[in-house]
Amino acid sequence: MHITRALSIAAATAVLAATAVVGGASTAQAAPTVYKNCTAVQKVYSGGIAKKSVTKNRVTSKGKVTYRALKGTVKKDDALYAANKKMDADGDGIACEKS
Numbered sequence: 001m002h003i004t005r006a007l008s009i010a011a012a013t014a015v016l017a018a019t020a021v022v023g024g025a026s027t028a029q030a031a032p033t034v035y036k037n038c039t040a041v042q043k044v045y046s047g048g049i050a051k052k053s054v055t056k057n058r059v060t061s062k063g064k065v066t067y068r069a070l071k072g073t074v075k076k077d078d079a080l081y082a083a084n085k086k087m088d089a090d091g092d093g094i095a096c097e098k099s
Contacts, residue, residue, distance in 0.1 A: 031083070032077070032079045032080040032082070032083040032084075033080065033083065033084075034083045034084060035084055035087070035096075037087070038087055038095075038096035041084065041087065041095065041096040042072075042096055042098075044075075045072070045073050045074060045075040045096075046071075046072030046073045046098070047070055047071050047072025047073050047074035047097060047098055048072070048074055048075075048094050048095050048096035048097040048098065049074070049075045049077065049080050049081050049084055049094070049095045049096065050070070050074050050075070050076050050081060050093055050094040050095070050097070051076070051078055051081050051093040051094075052076045052077070052078050053093070054070075054076070054092070054093040054094055055070075056068060056069065056070065057069070057070055057071070057092065057094055057097050057099060058090065058092035059090075059099050060090065068099065070094070070097070071097070071098040071099075072098050074094070074097070081093070081094075081095060084096075
């Protein structure tokens with residue numbers, strides 16, 4: 001009787017532990033944050049959010065294109081950029097950048 005009860009408790013504990021691990025794994029892959037505006041982005045990442053492949057900021061002024069170093073803390077993350085792409089006004093792969 002005691003052996004059966006002990007096995008039942010051990011099995012229940014194993015199931016609960018497995019459930020906790022699975023639950024923890026799904027939270028680690030949460031959807032990227034969608035920010036309300038560039039002010040909200042720059043509170044977290046002062047230089048904006050960029051695609052991983054971006055190395056410089058493309059700036060167009062009076063029809064002339066120049067490239068500048070990235071300024072501030074730029075978060076390079078393709079998924080986060082895609083979620084906030086609407087804030088990339090000049091389409092250079094950096095949302096809410098400082099020029």
